[in-house]
Amino acid sequence: SAVISQKPSRDICQRGTSLTIQCQVDSQVTMMFWYRQQPGQSLTLIATANQGSEATYESGFVIDKFPISRPNLTFSTLTVSNMSPEDSSIYLCSVEEWSESSTDTQYFGPGTRLTVL
């Protein structure tokens, strides 16, 4: 499977500031996604990062709050803007790998643990 790295691995930020999270994949992938996992909860899809066009956001998430870039097939960024303590969460990048012999599968990066004070 693809090797996915994220930077930073964790950060503590002041409310009102913004943080940009980077996701790097060691191979070209078509589909990249950004998820959020709030404390004690499961994963929620924020958006699909589309290469060369605007990201596709899920209900409850907007571009102004979570701008996403996808300049090529191996890299994406997610910015958490104007942060509040409610944004404290783990943010995960994932990629989908297609296989002829089995189901398309998603693999996750190690996550970025964000704490907003």
Add this chain to the structure above:
Amino acid sequence: RKEVEQDPGPFNVPEGATVAFNCTYSNSASQSFFWYRQDCRKEPKLLMSVYSSGNEDGRFTAQLNRASQYISLLIRDSKLSDSATYLCVVDNTDKLIFGTGTRLQVFP
């Protein structure tokens, strides 16, 4: 009703025990199903896909019942290293829906 529902546990079992997790999903059009494992403070990792015919990978057996919209995971001969949260995941054609996870704790 949640799209994917799991018993949150925790399931506390001794080493060597057999334990089963259940999951139900609401969208009958769902196409693909997975079990992911998530260790504390780590990212989810794919444990196995779930096929209609059922599938086995070593000590792990996954079953799918489309008529009842029900998925299960059976772990035989539990090891201490099996302690983790197990996430039931359903692919609704365009995105993955995650259950809240079932926590397993295996004790010596």
